[in-house]
Amino acid sequence: xxxxxxxxxxxxxxxxxxxxxxxxxxxGVNFIINPYDEFAIEEAIRLRDAHGGEVTxxxxxxxxxxxxxxxxLAMGCNRAVLINNEDVEDGDQWSTAEILAAYFKDKEFDVxxxxxxxxxxxxxxxxxxxxxxxGIPHVSTxxxxxxxxxxxxxxxxxxxxxxxxxxxxxxxxxAQQGLNEPRYPSLPGIMKAKKKPLEVLELDDLDLDEDDxxxxxxxxxxxxxxxxxxxxxxxxxxxxxxxELVRLLRNEAKVI
Amino acid sequence: MARKTLVLAxxxxxxxxxxxxxxxxxxxxIADGGEVVAVLCGDDVAGFADxxxxxxxxRVVVVENEALKYYTPDGYKQAWQRVIExxxxxxxxxxxxxxxxxxxxxxxxxxxxxxxxxxxxxxxGNGDPLFIRPIYSGKAFEKKRVKEGLIFITxxxxxxxxxxxxxxxxxxxxxxxxxxxxxxxxxxQVVKKSTGGVDLTEAKVIVSGGRGVKSADGFKPLKxxxxxxxxxxxxxxxxxxxxxxxxxxxxxxxxxVVTPDLYIACGISGAIQHLAGMxxxxxxxxxxKDPDANIFNVADYGxxxxxxxxxxxLTKYFKExxxxx
Numbered sequence: 196x197x198x199x200x201x202x203x204x205x206x207x208x209x210x211x212x213x214x215x216x217x218x219x220x221x222x223g224v225n226f227i228i229n230p231y232d233e234f235a236i237e238e239a240i241r242l243r244d245a246h247g248g249e250v251t252x253x254x255x256x257x258x259x260x261x262x263x264x265x266x267x268l269a270m271g272c273n274r275a276v277l278i279n280n281e282d283v284e285d286g287d288q289w290s291t292a293e294i295l296a297a298y299f300k301d302k303e304f305d306v307x308x309x310x311x312x313x314x315x316x317x318x319x320x321x322x323x324x325x326x327x328x329x330g331i332p333h334v335s336t337x338x339x340x341x342x343x344x345x346x347x348x349x350x351x352x353x354x355x356x357x358x359x360x361x362x363x364x365x366x367x368x369x370a371q372q373g374l375n376e377p378r379y380p381s382l383p384g385i386m387k388a389k390k391k392p393l394e395v396l397e398l399d400d401l402d403l404d405e406d407d408x409x410x411x412x413x414x415x416x417x418x419x420x421x422x423x424x425x426x427x428x429x430x431x432x433x434x435x436x437x438x439e440l441v442r443l444l445r446n447e448a449k450v451i
Numbered sequence: 452m453a454r455k456t457l458v459l460a461x462x463x464x465x466x467x468x469x470x471x472x473x474x475x476x477x478x479x480x481i482a483d484g485g486e487v488v489a490v491l492c493g494d495d496v497a498g499f500a501d502x503x504x505x506x507x508x509x510r511v512v513v514v515e516n517e518a519l520k521y522y523t524p525d526g527y528k529q530a531w532q533r534v535i536e537x538x539x540x541x542x543x544x545x546x547x548x549x550x551x552x553x554x555x556x557x558x559x560x561x562x563x564x565x566x567x568x569x570x571x572x573x574x575x576g577n578g579d580p581l582f583i584r585p586i587y588s589g590k591a592f593e594k595k596r597v598k599e600g601l602i603f604i605t606x607x608x609x610x611x612x613x614x615x616x617x618x619x620x621x622x623x624x625x626x627x628x629x630x631x632x633x634x635x636x637x638x639x640q641v642v643k644k645s646t647g648g649v650d651l652t653e654a655k656v657i658v659s660g661g662r663g664v665k666s667a668d669g670f671k672p673l674k675x676x677x678x679x680x681x682x683x684x685x686x687x688x689x690x691x692x693x694x695x696x697x698x699x700x701x702x703x704x705x706x707x708v709v710t711p712d713l714y715i716a717c718g719i720s721g722a723i724q725h726l727a728g729m730x731x732x733x734x735x736x737x738x739x740k741d742p743d744a745n746i747f748n749v750a751d752y753g754x755x756x757x758x759x760x761x762x763x764x765l766t767k768y769f770k771e772x773x774x775x776x
Contacts, residue, residue, distance in 0.1 A: 206587065208704045208705070208723070208724045208727075209723060209724070210587075211590070211723070212587050212590040212591040214591070219586075219587075219591060230704075230705045231705070285598075287565070288556075288566065288568075289559070289564075289565055289566070292560060314587070314588055314704050314705065315586060315587055316586055317568075317569060317585065317586060317587075317588060317708075318556075318566075318568035318569065319552050319553075319556065319568065320555075320556040320559070320566060320568060321556075322556070323524065323553055323554075323556035323557040323560070324556050324557065324559065324560040325560075326524070326557065327528075327557045327560035327561050328560050331635075332524065332525065332635035332636050333524060333557070333636075334636055335552075335553045336549065352549075352699060353522075353549045353641075354463075354548065354549045354650060354651075354652070354699075355644050355650070355651070355697075355699040355700075356641055356642065356643050356644055357641070357642040357644055358521070358638050358640070358641050358642075359638070359639045359640040359641075359642065360636050360637065360638055360639065361636070361637045361639055362635060362636040362637070363635060372698050372701065372705055372706065373698040373699075410565075410598070411564070411565030411597065411598055411599070411600065412565045412567060412595050412596065412597050412598060413595065413596050413598055414593050414594070414595055415581065415594050415595065415596055416593065416594040417586070417591055417592065417593045417594075418591065418592050418593075418594075419590075419591050419592070420589065420590075420591070420592060420730070420731060423730070423735075423748075423749050423751075425747070425748060426735070426737075426747070426749075426750040426751040426752050426753055427751070427752055427753065428742075428747070428753045428754070428755060429752060429753065429754050433756055433757070433760045433761055433764055434764060436754045436756060436761060437754075437761055437764035437765050437767075437768055438764075438768055440736065440752055440754060440765065441765060441768040441769055441772060443752055444713065444734070444736070444752070445772060448713075448734045448751065448752075450655075450656075450712045450713040450733065450734045451656075451680065451713065451769065451772075451773075
C-alpha cells in the first residue's frame, strides 16, 4: 500500500505570540509537528504495518522543516519530501494545494492522510482542496479508519456525532483527535531516521514558477487580541460568593 | 460595489442552525446592496425557506434530493456547483461548521478560488472588504483581503450578529432540481453522541471542567448548571486525557475554539493551550481551589473555592432568578 502523509511544521502550542515589524516573530520559537498531523503520521505507519508498502511524509515549507521530517522518519515513515516554498509571495491555502497537486500529479497512492487543521493558520482547507485537485474522494475529521482491499470504513467526527462512512480507494482523509495515540520516536528509530531518504524539491522541480502559485489572498495586518485586565475575585462564604456572581452576571455583565 | 452573494443555510437535527442567520448578516455586509440568496440543500428542507427570509435573505434557492440527506463532499459540491452556475455569485458565505468548513474548501478548489476561513469580523468601507480571523487559535489575529475574483469566506459561529428577525419580510423561493450521482463516500449511519444538547461552538454559555472535576461523575453538577443556563458543557485537555469525558468536548489549541457570551471554567488551571481556545469569550468566570491558578488572569470574575460547593449553589440561584424573570 502506498501511503502518503501531509505534515506541517508549526509553533509549539506552549509558545506566546510576539509581533515584530508587523509580522509574527519566530525568534527563539520551538517548532513541533502540527499536533493533528502527528495523528495522521501515526495512522499512516499503522496502515503500512497492517497492509505492507511504504509511508512517504511530505511537507510544503521552509528548509528548517527538515527537523520535523526527521522526527516523522524516526516515528517510522520510510521517506520524506520537503517542497521549498520560501519564495512564494502571499502563500496561502490555494498556493499550498497547487504545489501539492503538482507533486502528486505523477504519483501512485492508495491513501493520503493529513491533519484536519493546522494550529497556526487553522483553516482546514488543504485536505479537501487537494482531494478536489486530485479528483479523489475525501473524508475529513476521522477518528477511525479500517481498510479491506479497495474499501475503507471510516468514522468521522461531525461536531460530536459520529458518522460511519464507506469509501473506496484512493482516498484522502484528515485526522481528528481521538484517532490514535501518536508514538514517541524510539532511540533506534532516531538513529535509523538519519539514514532514511529525505528529498528536497524546489518549485522548479515540479515545473512550477513561483508566480504560478502566489496566493489569492493577502494579509494586510496581524495583531494581538486586547490584553484582559485581571478580574474581580469574589469574597465571602460559598453562599455569598454564588449569590454575588449570579447578581453580577445578570445585572453588571448582563450575559444571563 | 454591489455583489450578488450566496449563503449556506444549514440544518441540524431538523432545525436551521443559528449560524445560517449570522451568515446572512455577513452576506449583507459583503453584498453591499447586492442580492443575498440563501441556499438550502437537503432531503426535506423547503419548510425552512421563510425563516431565512425573516432574517434577511432576499431569495432562497432550495435543492431537495434524497442523496443530500447527509452531507457528503461529492453530493454537496455537485449541488452547489449547479447553484453557482445558475446564480453566478460574486461572493459566498458559509458557517465555519463541520459542513461549511469542509464544503467551502472543496468547492473553492473546484472554482479555483481564494477562501478566507473562520472569519470573526468583517470591515467594509471604501475599498475591498477586510476579513479578521484568529490565528494560532486566537493568540493573534490577521486581517485578510481577497486579491481578485470570487470573495469566499466562512464565518465562526457566535461572532457576527444575526439581523433582527422580521416576520413581515417577504421571501421568494426558487426550487432547483439537481441530479446527484456517483457519490464516492457514503454515510451508512450516524451515531448521535451529542445527546441533543446545545452545540459547543454555537453555545451562548459554556460550563467547562478540568482536572479539578476529578471524575466522569464530577461533570454532573456542571451539566446541571449548563442545562439551567441553556448552555453546553466543555472540558480542558486534562479532563479529556484523564478519561472524565469525550474528546469531542475538548476546548483549546487542540480541540475546539469557542467564543460564548459566558464561559464558566470549573477546576481548570488555565494552561496556555486551553486559554487559546476560550480567552476570546465575552465574559469569563473562573472557579478554582488554587488562588494562583493561571485561569484567574483571564477571568472577569473569580471565585477561589471548591467547585463542588459553588456550582450547585450557582445552579440553585440561577434557577431562582430565571424563574422570577
